[in-house]
Amino acid sequence: MFHIDQRSSTPIYQQLIQGVKEALLRGGLRFGDKMPSVRELAGQLAINPNTIQKAYQELERQGVIESLRGRGTFVCQHIEAHADLARQAEVNEALRKALIEAHYLGLGAEQIMAMVKEHLHDLSIGGE
Amino acid sequence: MFHIDQRSSTPIYQQLIQGVKEALLRGGLRFGDKMPSVRELAGQLAINPNTIQKAYQELERQGVIESLRGRGTFVCQHIEAHADLARQAEVNEALRKALIEAHYLGLGAEQIMAMVKEHLHDLSIGGE
Amino acid sequence: MFHIDQRSSTPIYQQLIQGVKEALLRGGLRFGDKMPSVRELAGQLAINPNTIQKAYQELERQGVIESLRGRGTFVCQHIEAHADLARQAEVNEALRKALIEAHYLGLGAEQIMAMVKEHLHDLSIGGE
Amino acid sequence: MFHIDQRSSTPIYQQLIQGVKEALLRGGLRFGDKMPSVRELAGQLAINPNTIQKAYQELERQGVIESLRGRGTFVCQHIEAHADLARQAEVNEALRKALIEAHYLGLGAEQIMAMVKEHLHDLSIGGE
DNA sequence: GTGGTCTAGACCACA
DNA sequence: GTGGTCTAGACCACG
Incomplete structure (x- = not known):
């Protein structure tokens, strides 16, 4: 689903964040789509679940996705970039x-x- | 001489490398110029000499500067980057x-x- | 694991580099093997971890080993040396x-x- | 007279020693020949006289040349290598x-x- | 004076 | 746990 380079010097969790954002831009992911669960994605990419978790948390903090208790994690409306x-x-x-x-x-x-x-x-x- | 941000998350030695390269491009440094000595720059920037050393060594590895034993460190002719x-x-x-x-x-x-x-x-x- | 001569005039980190390359040639180390961690090897050889680190980084630069964040350091496939x-x-x-x-x-x-x-x-x- | 590479990682004084020995092997220097004076050679090679001095001292210690007070420095009979x-x-x-x-x-x-x-x-x- | 090496000990991010 | 960065301070060889 996402391309991860274990050897890259950029942290895996950041590659994931990058990958999600890119997928959003290119249309692979759309608003409202359900993201794979942490465990599922960890299995697919052969990556430590903690790492996936960290990426999801960061993406949620940035307002790109949101997790709903018991239902899963979803892509949410792209909020206009705040002029930080x-x-x-x-x-x-x-x-x-x-x-x-x-x-x-x-x-x-x-x-x-x-x-x-x-x-x-x-x-x-x-x-x- | 160079601008270092102690708070930045990017390592100091990389900021230095970046700074030297930029100074070279902008003309602040020219081929053949003598770089400040490790200790001198360390003093000016209030940074540990080892950190300066690390930056200088990396720059030497990249062919940007060269160190001559006992004499100092000099900016060297920029050889066309190998197509790595x-x-x-x-x-x-x-x-x-x-x-x-x-x-x-x-x-x-x-x-x-x-x-x-x-x-x-x-x-x-x-x-x- | 590796033989280090503290008295030798050649730097310890270079002796280590040399030792790793020899072990690779003689079969003591093989592609994919996990190298001892920096701290572990430092303990075994009674050498400062920083020195081991320096050797590992140089070996990585030469393409002999590769470090994966949080996982360890591994011997990697020997790619034909570039004709430097x-x-x-x-x-x-x-x-x-x-x-x-x-x-x-x-x-x-x-x-x-x-x-x-x-x-x-x-x-x-x-x-x- | 001798080829010196200021950039080489091997010390200049060692390059000089190496150069003298090589000249001896190839016939450029013969037993009894007078070596250039320290100052003269320093001038020719654009090298610090101290460095030449160091090389000459080491060569004398190895029995390759000998300095005679007031007369100069001369190549001396090659002594059979002692089985050190x-x-x-x-x-x-x-x-x-x-x-x-x-x-x-x-x-x-x-x-x-x-x-x-x-x-x-x-x-x-x-x-x- | 220069750069190069080494130690001791600390802190951090990543997995 | 891993590797990566940084500091403080020391010693050495070279020129």
Whole structure:
């Protein structure tokens, strides 16, 4: 269901969060869908249930999913991003860092722009 | 000389690496320049020398600077990055993640592209 | 498990790296094996954990082992070394130096060749 | 006169020692030849005179050269290597290490043997 | 003075 | 439990 790279330096639970958000963007997951249970997903991905739990909690905290006692966990309406300045600066820094690294890989501005456009299209991110 | 955020969750030594690379791109550091000594920089930034050392060693491994025994550490000519596929995929993922996060912040494609362009210009990253 | 000479002038962490590589060649360690944890090995060898850590990180950088967060460190499939010219020249020089030193010890070409062959056999280094 | 690599990880003074021994083997230096003065060589190689001094002292200690007060430093008769067991083990280890690294570079036994033979021929190291 | 190594001991995030 | 980061302080070789 989600692609997890055990070797990646980014924590598994963050990869999961990332994966859910991406699935939402690409349409694999829709508002109201039921998420697999913690145990089920842990089994499928061969990952420690604690790790799944941690990801779900974080996603709930971010308002992406919600868990209803006894019924399961569901994707909920995407709430408009609150203009959290700290978070904005953080994302901006991550972007800047990625661009620097891309340049150190030998890529020029045009190539980098092309990559960005491809990603945006791939993720179905359109105009405002 | 470099901006370090002690509170940030990203390791200090990585912030330093990032800072050196940025200074190089923006022209604050040039090929052949002598880097401040480990102890000196440690003093200026109020950081343990070992942490500076770790950053310098990693930068040396990446071919950004070189250490000459007993003489000091110097910025070296930037050799075209070797096409390390693993690293390339890594950077690509980081970029993708940053873009997804930017979108979750409520930014549209145009705004994101504008941000990217601004960063590239700011970092003096031009055509190949 | 590994033989460390505290008196040797070569750094402990390099002796460890060397030891792991040898164990791999001789079959004491195999692909997929779990390495002893940093703390465990530190205890066994009576060496500071940081030193073990340094060795492990360098081995990971060289692609010999890989660390999985929270799970441990594992020997990984030996991927064909990338043809790093600098490194190649380095090894070539080390070999040359060793041969010169062997000659200064009073050994002739035949004896040196015999030593080389013995080492290769001992390390199970066969044809390409 | 001698080839020095400022960047190499092996100390400059050791490179010098190595260079003198190699010149001796290849005939560039002969018994009785006068070595350049410390200052002269320091100037030629753009190296700190202390470093040259250190190399000369070590070479004298090893019986390769001798300095005569007021006259200069001269290459002296090559004394048959004394069977220093410690040194022998040391050289043996260096050789082993070089071979392991060569293997990790992706070289097979035949290629390594060929390299060894080439070096021996290149250094004019023949039968006992 | 420079960088390089090592120790001791602490704290953290991850699984 | 695992590995990863950081500090404080020490010692060494090199130039």
